[in-house]
Amino acid sequence: MSSIFEGFLSTSEVLEAFNERNFIQAMLRFEASLARAQARAGLIPESAAQSIIGTCKVDLFDVAKIVRESGRAGSIAIPLVKSLRDTVALFNAEAARFVHFGSTSQDVIDTAMALVTREALALIEADLNKAVGALLELAERHAATPMLARTLMQPASVTSFGLKCAGWAAPLVRSQQRLRSAAGNALSVQLGGAVGTLAQMNGKGREVTALMASELGLKAPSSVWHTQRDEWVALGCELALLVGSLGKIGKDIALMGQYEVGELAEPAEPGRGGSSAMPHKRNPVACMVALAAAQRAPQRVASLLASMPQEHERALGNWQAELAEWPGLLMSAHGSARAMAQALPGLEVNTQRMRANLDALRAALPQDAADEWFNPELAQHAAQLTLAQVKSLRELKAPHQEP
Structure with a gap:
């Protein structure tokens, strides 16, 4: 595999x-x-x-x-x-x-696939809970921590790091909700x-x-779903959406962790992110895993969708092609969720560098533009938005939280 x-x-x-x-x-x-x-x-x-x-x-x-x-x-x-x-x-x-x-053969294989998929989904859920919990804590802790917002890869105005974390968490919480619903529909006996x-x-x-x-x-x-693959493939699509959202977090952290920016860093520990040639390097390996998964998942899901037009009552080739793609999609999903679950709780946040990057841009702007786009009240407004979003996300998660 x-x-x-x-x-x-x-x-x-x-x-x-x-x-x-x-x-x-x-x-x-x-x-x-x-x-x-x-x-x-x-x-x-x-x-x-x-x-x-x-x-x-x-x-x-x-x-x-x-x-x-x-x-x-x-x-x-x-x-x-x-x-x-x-x-x-x-x-x-x-x-x-x-x-x-x-x-028949497909009955036993489809049902077995549902059983092992349930195991994999439980693993994904556990790591998603860790990642979301870490993001919500970061959002509350840094609700009013000012930093540069960036649009089109360029510095824009003031936001807060807490609001950024809440924005990372929201799609993950929504994915959790949709995955539970999709799994409830898709994980069926085939007979x-x-x-x-x-x-x-x-x-x-x-x-x-x-x-x-x-x-x-x-x-x-x-009904029998030998060639009715809609609910099964819908679960695959939800997994791919989750992988995309995790990849977005990985991309942002990697960009903020570049030496020239220096606002974030993945946790430091022996054997993590080292370079074979340059001892000063600290590679963002969790981000790498999330981004690699986000590159691979679309092709997996495209194959699932392409395999849906299956012949009559039992498929010749398309079902078999679908089966071959499914484990890889779940492996990418859990690899990405695990990577973020390990990195986010220990994420190193350099608030001084965030402020320095912001002040450097402010100093380079004409006074009227600096006053408009870097008014201190903007960070306070972002803080209010952050706390409101965190409250909403915690309420959304509450019915499914572990006792």
Whole structure:
């Protein structure tokens, strides 16, 4: 799932969520849940279900072999289901014919993807909370700290650093709200059988789906979404918006941290941001990760959108292309969120340099322009706006804050 050139742009936790072993374990969770639900619905014998459930343990399977065989089979599900059926047959030959009963490859893969995506979203949420919390604290602390606002990359007038931090936090809070909503719609059980009709389940398909959704903690969808990818891709679009907002913060901090500006710096710690050639350099590595993610996410989402016109009831190529892009998008999203969560709480704010940059420009202006654009009351006005925005953002976050 990762290469040497992108591993440091993500996190070990999200790489673990999408590694081969974890994904196959998620597929086995689907198969165990399917058997349990079908037994409760009276579709398969309880004894068969127990044999299948007891065998759905990733330690019993040769993960590397299953992955190797997926290329020839055209799906990771096909060699896994074969191996599961063969393993069940070793202990209960009668139960083997009920493995994966009435289901299809896309059912197990889409549901497993929903399960591991939920893990990744929880990681993103935790780091977003840290980043937003740090920004709101900075906004309150520096509500009245004057600094230059910059427009079109040029110095403009007086704002406050607190207002800038509140402006960084606001899109992140909005993204949190939208991500929760999009995830609630998208993280669904997939269960449709070969063509979406669940014909083999004798009219009990909806009951089985509901039972599985309850056990797995996923949504029971109103219809099969084999080729209805709108809610799933909408979640991807929200992730990309978040990455863009994190990238904007990274870009601003990097610009303010340039030596000639000197207003901000990422936290200093051993091994962070060093240069292989110049010991005086201090590279903004968190900003680098956020900006790299913001460069990569649009292409991922473009591929998701391009893959939406899928053929009839089951896609040939487009669904497979979508799957291949999804882990990379989540890796970028969490890498960016983690980078900002680590940098923002310890952000070094040079208020003296902010004031010096402001005073230098004021001194270079004609008196009437200096009086108009650098009136001290402008910083106080920015402070009032900052505190109002922070109050609003805290209220927006409040229903979802950790106890």
